[in-house]
Amino acid sequence: METVAVLDFETTGLSPACGDRPTEIAVVLVREGQIVDRFQSLMNPGRRIPFEVTALTGITNDMVARAAPVARVMREAARFVGPRPIVAHNAAFDSRFWKAELDHLSMPTGLPFACTMLLSRRLYPGFPNHRLGTLVDMLALPTAGRAHRAMADAEMTSHLWCRITDDVVERYGVVAVGHDMLTRVQRAPRHRVPDLLAGSK
Helix, strand or coil: CCEEEEEEEEECCCCHHHCCCEEEEEEEEEECCEEEEEEEEECECCCCCCHHHHHHHCCCHHHHHCCCEHHHHHHHHHHHHCCCCEEECCHHHHHHHHHHHHHHCCCCCCCCEEEHHHHHHHHCCCCCCCCHHHHHHHCCCCCCCCCCCHHHHHHHHHHHHHHHHHHHHHHHCCCCCCHHHHHHHHHCCHHHHHHHHHCCC
16 A cells, blocks of 8 residues: 655745745655654744745744754655655645755655646646645645645645545546556646546556
């Protein structure tokens, strides 16, 4: 049985290439539709958090000043994830920070990320948008605390991941839906998804 690591970052900004760093990470391990373990930590990014980011996340400079440095937290998070495949919502964002921070530590970055945002665009094209909050509302998924905090977003993404896998099984008759299959689906043009999944039965 496959266990995936669903993760979410909060950060000082949008791009590690511009010097932005993480301020919080959460990881939930999901197996057979259930959350089986959790990891969460604030971290000290070594730079100030802009006011507009604090307004969005609620994470203040005082909060991260008391937290462990990024390097220590990222080592712990990487050990927690281990060799498991990773899932995130808008994975292009989270994977950039994951790769940048582990590259700083000369640690392997693991498998490609599966992205619940890309998958939802292919499976739920009629939705008004594919932001996490919209998908949670449209699919009546469980909510978990304040949005734009890492653990709440990671838990909601995990519920979305489980719903996506269930819907693929129900719609397309696929017996075993895994991370590798869904990373192929997220890269496929929308019109090719039924044929791709039909070949996986």
